[in-house]
Amino acid sequence: MNAGEFDWIATGFRPLAAAVAGARDLRDDAAVLPVSGLEHLVVSTDVLVEAVHFRSLDPAGLVGRKALRTNLSDMAAMGTCPWVYTLGLAVGAGLDAASWTMEIAEGLALDQREFGVGLAGGDTVRSAGPSMLSITIFGRPGPGGVLGRADARPGDDIWVSGSIGDAALGLRILEGNLDTARTTTALVDRYLLPQPRIALGLALPGLAHAAIDLSDGLLQDLGHVCRESGTAARIRLDTVPLSAPAAVLVADRTVDVPDLLAGGDDYELLFTAPVAARAGIEAAGRGSGTVVTRIGDMVDGDGVTVLDHRDNEVHLETAGYRHD
Amino acid sequence: MNAGEFDWIATGFRPLAAAVAGARDLRDDAAVLPVSGLEHLVVSTDVLVEAVHFRSLDPAGLVGRKALRTNLSDMAAMGTCPWVYTLGLAVGAGLDAASWTMEIAEGLALDQREFGVGLAGGDTVRSAGPSMLSITIFGRPGPGGVLGRADARPGDDIWVSGSIGDAALGLRILEGNLDTARTTTALVDRYLLPQPRIALGLALPGLAHAAIDLSDGLLQDLGHVCRESGTAARIRLDTVPLSAPAAVLVADRTVDVPDLLAGGDDYELLFTAPVAARAGIEAAGRGSGTVVTRIGDMVDGDGVTVLDHRDNEVHLETAGYRHD
Numbered sequence: 001m002n003a004g005e006f007d008w009i010a011t012g013f014r015p016l017a018a019a020v021a022g023a024r025d026l027r028d029d030a031a032v033l034p035v036s037g038l039e040h041l042v043v044s045t046d047v048l049v050e051a052v053h054f055r056s057l058d059p060a061g062l063v064g065r066k067a068l069r070t071n072l073s074d075m076a077a078m079g080t081c082p083w084v085y086t087l088g089l090a091v092g093a094g095l096d097a098a099s100w101t102m103e104i105a106e107g108l109a110l111d112q113r114e115f116g117v118g119l120a121g122g123d124t125v126r127s128a129g130p131s132m133l134s135i136t137i138f139g140r141p142g143p144g145g146v147l148g149r150a151d152a153r154p155g156d157d158i159w160v161s162g163s164i165g166d167a168a169l170g171l172r173i174l175e176g177n178l179d180t181a182r183t184t185t186a187l188v189d190r191y192l193l194p195q196p197r198i199a200l201g202l203a204l205p206g207l208a209h210a211a212i213d214l215s216d217g218l219l220q221d222l223g224h225v226c227r228e229s230g231t232a233a234r235i236r237l238d239t240v241p242l243s244a245p246a247a248v249l250v251a252d253r254t255v256d257v258p259d260l261l262a263g264g265d266d267y268e269l270l271f272t273a274p275v276a277a278r279a280g281i282e283a284a285g286r287g288s289g290t291v292v293t294r295i296g297d298m299v300d301g302d303g304v305t306v307l308d309h310r311d312n313e314v315h316l317e318t319a320g321y322r323h324d
Numbered sequence: 325m326n327a328g329e330f331d332w333i334a335t336g337f338r339p340l341a342a343a344v345a346g347a348r349d350l351r352d353d354a355a356v357l358p359v360s361g362l363e364h365l366v367v368s369t370d371v372l373v374e375a376v377h378f379r380s381l382d383p384a385g386l387v388g389r390k391a392l393r394t395n396l397s398d399m400a401a402m403g404t405c406p407w408v409y410t411l412g413l414a415v416g417a418g419l420d421a422a423s424w425t426m427e428i429a430e431g432l433a434l435d436q437r438e439f440g441v442g443l444a445g446g447d448t449v450r451s452a453g454p455s456m457l458s459i460t461i462f463g464r465p466g467p468g469g470v471l472g473r474a475d476a477r478p479g480d481d482i483w484v485s486g487s488i489g490d491a492a493l494g495l496r497i498l499e500g501n502l503d504t505a506r507t508t509t510a511l512v513d514r515y516l517l518p519q520p521r522i523a524l525g526l527a528l529p530g531l532a533h534a535a536i537d538l539s540d541g542l543l544q545d546l547g548h549v550c551r552e553s554g555t556a557a558r559i560r561l562d563t564v565p566l567s568a569p570a571a572v573l574v575a576d577r578t579v580d581v582p583d584l585l586a587g588g589d590d591y592e593l594l595f596t597a598p599v600a601a602r603a604g605i606e607a608a609g610r611g612s613g614t615v616v617t618r619i620g621d622m623v624d625g626d627g628v629t630v631l632d633h634r635d636n637e638v639h640l641e642t643a644g645y646r647h648d
Contacts, residue, residue: 012429013411013443020408020442031444033408033462036360045445045460047412051452084344084357087337088371088412088458105336118344119337120355121369128375129453134412136369136460138357 027228028148029074029213030139042139042146044074050092050130055174060100061107062192063133068111069194070215071137073267076201077213079147080139082115087122092131097124100131115198144205147271152210152229156272156298159208159281161197161290163243164218166190168263169255179254184245194267199288204271207280211271217262219316222270222304235261235296238309258306258316272298351552352472353398353537354463366463366470368398374416374454379498384424385431386516387457392435393518394539395461397591400525401537403471404463406439411446416455421448424455439522468529471595476534476553480596480622483532483605485521485614487567488542490514492587493579503578508569518591523612528595531604535595541586543640546594546628559585559620562633582630582640596622 017023022032022040030044046067050056054063068085075082089104091097101124112118120138170191172178196213204211210229214221218240226233237257242250249255273281278294285292296307306314341347346356346364354368370391374380378387392409399406413428415421425448436442444462494515496502520537528535534553538545542564546557561581566574573579597605602618609616620631630638 012426013446013448016429016432016436016443017445018442020444023408023442023444026443026445031408031410033444035365035464036363039360039363041359041365043410043444043462045410045412045447045458047414047447047449047456047458049414049449049451049456052450084347084355086355086367086369086460088369088460090371090373090456093453102336105340108340112340118342118347119340119350120344120347120357120367121341121350122337123369123371123458124337125371125373126376127373127454127456129417130451132371132373132414132451132456132458134369134371134447134456134458136410136412138367140359 024148027150029077030080032146040141040146042075042078042080042141043136044071045134045136046070046074048133050132058192060103064104064107065111065193067133067135068108069196070267071135072115072196072198073194073213073215075137075139076197076269077147077211078139079144079201079205079211080141081202082117082137082139082198084118084120085135085137086120088134089122089124090127090132091124092127093129095131097126115196142202142205147205147208147211149210149212149225150228152225152231152272152298154231154298154300156209156274157278157294158222158233158235158296158298159271159273159292159294160218160241161200161269161292162195163241163246164266164268165246165260165263166243167194167265167267168260169246169249171265186243187245191265194265196267197269197288197290200269200284200290200292203284203288207277207284208271208273211269214266214268214270215264217264218266218270219261219304225270225272226302226304231298232301232303232305233296233298234305234307236307236309237314239293239295241291241293258314261306348472351474353401354404356465356470364465364470366399366402366404366465367460368395369458369460370394370398372457374456382516384427388428388431389435389517391457391459392432393520394591395459396439396520396522397518397537397539399461399463400521400593401471401535402463403468403525403529403535404465405526406441406461406463406522408442408444409459409461410444412458413446413448414451414456415448416451417453419455421450466526466529471529471532471535473534473536473549474552476549476555476596476622478555478622478624480533480598481602481618482546482557482559482620482622483595483597483616483618484542484565485524485593485616486519487565487570488590488592489570489584489587490567491518491589491591492584493570493573495589510567511569515589518589520591521593521612521614524593524608524614524616527608527612531601531608532595532597535593538590538592538594539588541588542590542594543585543628549594549596550626550628555622556625556627556629557620557622558629558631560631560633561638563617563619565615565617582638585630
């Protein structure tokens with residue numbers, strides 16, 4: 001269950017999942033349902049609401065693709081091959097339902113070809129307010145099984161794919177909250193169209209101990225891994241991979257790295273793996289065309305500690321994640 | 325795909341399902357996905373939006389149960405045993421998220437016990453406007469396989485479960501659009517808390533040719549069966565089963581039966597079956613504690629014809645379904 005600000009609500013729903021084999025107490029990116037003999041189905045669901053998860057002005061085709069891709073990212077985090085999905089659409093007030101939904105269908109068609117998934121069913125209704133998209137996605141695990149959040153162990157390396165913080169910067173640009181003179185559309189594209197790391201995720205079972213996709217910000221999502229695994233994490237600020245445009249903004253102090261660690265919508269994979277797996281993970285990165293970077297390690301204890309380049313602890317405010 | 329007023333939209337999404345084995349071109353109450361060898365999973369999804377599918381004042385616990393039950397009704401129409409479901413929640417503006425979602429969880433807990441299903445995953449987010457619930461439900465077919473809408477044949481009897489039109493009357497009472505002096509809370513209850521016909525549905529594979537659950541009104545949903553099956557239907561007004569309070573309102577001409585045939589939210593089953601299956605279907609009704617009633621037959625042609633008690637055709641306006 002990806003509950004975001006409503007994480008605490010999952011506690012209320014957890015009893016409803018107690019008797020469901022494979023629901024994992026709603027603590028993971030997806031449920032792993034036994035369907036027949038040795039076969040399992042991996043199932044995840046995400047809701048996107050206009051003005052919360054996408055902007056009213058965002059092109060509908062991109063909104064549809066983002067909704068699908070956030071679900072594909074959950075499959076990647078589970079190390080699972082996506083298969084089919086269902087789509088619930090609430091068409092917002094004032095929209096031309098025909099053209100809006102056709103744009104969404106066209107966007108989804110593009111991504112179906114790119115990711116090899118298909119639509120299995122849906123429901124389209126009218127909303128008196130904001131638009132909403134709800135996707136439930138089904139995946140089938142490979143022979144290596146599935147990954148989860150709960151199996152990180154002290155001594156594991158912490159890895160991330162790609163670069164961190166770009167989508168949050170892209171959103172700030174779109175909202176006019178960041179000077180765009182020195183930035184590029186690459187950051188905006190990262191916000192509008194996340195890149196689920198399916199191929200990397202499929203290579204991780206058997207190598208990694210735990211994985212999660214970054215939707216709520218690296219610090220918060222790594223905190224989930226720590227809590228579910230009963231361990232602590234240390235990350236080194238100067239090892240966090242940044243894109244070229246993000247690095248420019250950090251260099252001139254427009255933003256700082258802790259800001260980026262708190263920014264949502266990365267949809268990169270964060271995973272932990274034993275030191276002995278380093279060569280295998282680097283090979284998996286090359287094989288999937290994905291940059292993978294070690295940013296720290298898991299240790300005994302609880303919570304996430306952030307270190308600067310001299311290994312001094314950086315104290316972050318809970319709310320804003322700012323430097324002291 | 326239950327598209328309601330957006331039925332035409334399904335056409336746009338249909339190409340997205342073309343390559344999905346068992347998606348049934350999005351034409352049925354659910355998809356039937358092959359998961360392993362001989363095993364299939366039946367999957368359906370429904371979206372409920374505040375002010376469209378439920379009223380803002382409706383108790384949250386009942387709203388949650390209604391959302392689950394409309395999905396259970398889809399499983400019943402497929403002749404399938406419900407298993408688990410995922411829940412997407414968008415908490416509407418101005419609501420106390422904690423108490424609203426807890427009420428929903430408590431309502432769902434009641435229905436999980438009644439229907440033997442469990443929660444497999446979910447996502448809870450904030451909406452800037454109306455609340456929304458999106459449920460995707462998973463069922464596992466029994467040994468008799470699944471039912472669909474497309475296999476009705478000329479010569480079949482048309483059957484319905486329970487009584488027709490009560491929920492639409494209940495909604496009119498709630499909205500103050502019906503004199504309530506001579507009515508009972510039974511009609512309101514039928515609107516707030518539909519009764520999915522799971523046990524009857526499970527008994528129908530092998531007996532019935534086609535089935536659908538009534539969500540958009542009997543005439544419209546029977547029209548779906550006719551279109552998907554390439555046949556026509558004739559129903560006799562005086563055979564349509566009415567509850568006692570609905571019969572009183574018809575007798576004193578407060579409402580007429582065609583109005584009731586156009587009313588949504590019945591969540592009864594409509595199914596077609598060969599004449600030779602009559603005894604079996606009556607036994608299935610007794611076995612499941614569900615009244616079943618023959619209301620007409622399938623014939624060659626297309627569309628739905630309504631006959632009065634003298635077998636004269638009743639002409640209904642397309643929009644309002646009124647008597648001539």
